[in-house]
Amino acid sequence: MMQTVTKSACESCEHSNASGLKKLGINIDNSDFVVALAGNPNTGKSTVFNALTGLRQHTGNWPGKTVTRAEGGYSFGDKKYKLVDLPGTYSLLSTSQDEEVARNFILFGKPDVTVIVVDASRLERNLNLVLQILEITDKAVLCLNLMDEAKRMEIEIDDRTLARDLGIPVIPTSARSKEGIQQLISTIHQVATGEIICKPHRIKNVPKQINNAIEKLCTEIEKEYPNIPNSRWIALRLLDGDERIIEAVKTGEFITE
């Protein structure tokens, strides 16, 4: 596909990581890592996707633009990355079809890194989804997108504090003007290769009785499947009576996939 990136002074500098970036468009064979792009509707996931892959997936300013998952690729350093753009969702707790695409992919597709794209000007609302995703996976990067818009609305965000609270790297970006995309790429690389180890936030404000139940079920699940990374999430969903997850436990889908 076409590459029409305007190179800033930093990007063309030999010390920059940008030299290692190659946009692969739809060429996604033999990828080393799978990266999922998740986030609320209308936070610019497709724009981030296009910036990384060089593809021109159409973006629109309305929630629900992407209803299927789109895939593309890029390579960085000597690794090839497959990028999956998921439909935007507000939550992983409900059951509409587009939300299920996102949830099932994060849970069963086992991406190596999940990039959570959030709207910096509406951070608090977006964090609900972030916290749910962090229950599922511990390899995640927060892409604090639409920083330009937040700035216009005179909202400031202390990304270091945010990163410490969430326990994952936080990268401020303005994907429309490609700001921050370089840092995002190298951070994804570091998380994928294990250079950065995440210690994701777990939901704290739940009543003791419920917490005990979660922990009890968790231990049970881990006893049966010692290698499962997201036993806590499965426990949460089982306690909520999620049919799809009950089915998955019955068939043992977690271990086979």
Place this chain on the structure above:
Amino acid sequence: MKNNKILNISNDLRWQIGDGFHDKLTEGIYSDAAQIAQNSVFKKGQTKRFRFDRSLDKIVTSKIWGFPIMILILSVVLWLTIIGANYPSGLLSELLLDTIQPWLKETSLSIGFPIWLAGFLFDGVYLALAWVIAVMLPPMAIFFPLFTLLEDFGYLPRAAFNLDNLFKKAGAHGKQALTMSMGFGCNAAGVVATRIIDSPRERLIAIITNNFSLCNGRWPTQILIASIFIGALAPQSLSGALSTLSVISIALLGVFFTFVVSYFLSKTVLKGEVSSFTLELPPYRPPIFWKTIYTSLIDRTLIVLWRACVFAAPAGAVIWLISNVTFGDTTIAHWLIENLNGFGFILGLNGVILVAYIVAIPANEIVIPTILMLTVMSVSISGVGEGNGVMFELDSVSATGEILKAGGWTLLTAVNLMVFSLLHNPCSTTIYTIYKETKSIKWTVIASVLPLIMGFVVCFVVAQVWRILL
């Protein structure tokens, strides 16, 4: 068996916790989110930008101004498309049809192609392609970017907000407003977009009624017929406005049928509660103009055009064949037209139009060229066209009008063609998409046949009333 142990324990625990689990968990997530946000977000009071968004929203979603603004925007987009497409369309048809086509045919004959092969290739396949490009590319290259600019600006969710109440009254989902808007571009895309609707019942309603959004394959038909027959009723200076107005009326008639059919479905076969949902009104964002133009040209215009070409080429071949292969002492096309003329008359249409719609099931875009070709053939107008089964574009709109009038067309034929172009079966791509999305033959058949029956009924009624009154 060990898996069931996990499930058993979870069931026991669910009994112990009782009902409130989901709510308490959600509460927990919200309070965690609030805490984290408090630590790292600093707002410097209300801002101008937010106030601008809010005051603009107050106008475009207001009870009084919401609908007039919507119709005004639609009118401006259509008017720009009608006015702007005229000139480039003429240029393209001059180049592709008047210059290249004769050259291709002569050259092929001079290097020894048999006449039937040259006819088949250049009077059939090539002409169909050239016509589709000449008539479709200019309006699409104007309509799609304009539509995309509106989309990027953030207007669509506001339109959905305005229409929500009407959809609710019709027993359908408010997000159907979004899928309906997508249908104005392409019905197949509109059907795929219904995935944003959670409830299967409301999603089916949205799928079945999407065909009532005039798609881009039908806009050119509407525009051309309106310019020839309806624009001509007004003096020169007003004819553009009058044609725009008539096309908008047809589009609004489609919206009207969307509501009527949604209402009918939700009261009969698809009964159920209206589900509530939250629709986020995103901030207005100034579109990145050139980038939007570029992506909408590549993503939409060229892809849709390519699809049209893929269908037009074989259709051109079919048209050439049915008008040149004889069957007894008449051609197949002639025989079909003769037999459908009676039925066509009852509907205020004619045999030619019905045959054209059969040939054009793969793609609505080729209806007009097929009609012209068949008309010329069936009335044998001398001096136009180059032989049986030759699709052509005439130099001017008025010349096209002359041909159609010679073929017995009246204002009634034109009006009913516009109605029938709105109300008939979806194109084959859309039918296939409906099947893929619903995975049900029953609903696919209903979605395909229902609009066709409605088209017959409405055309019939219009024709009878017209003939009695005028």
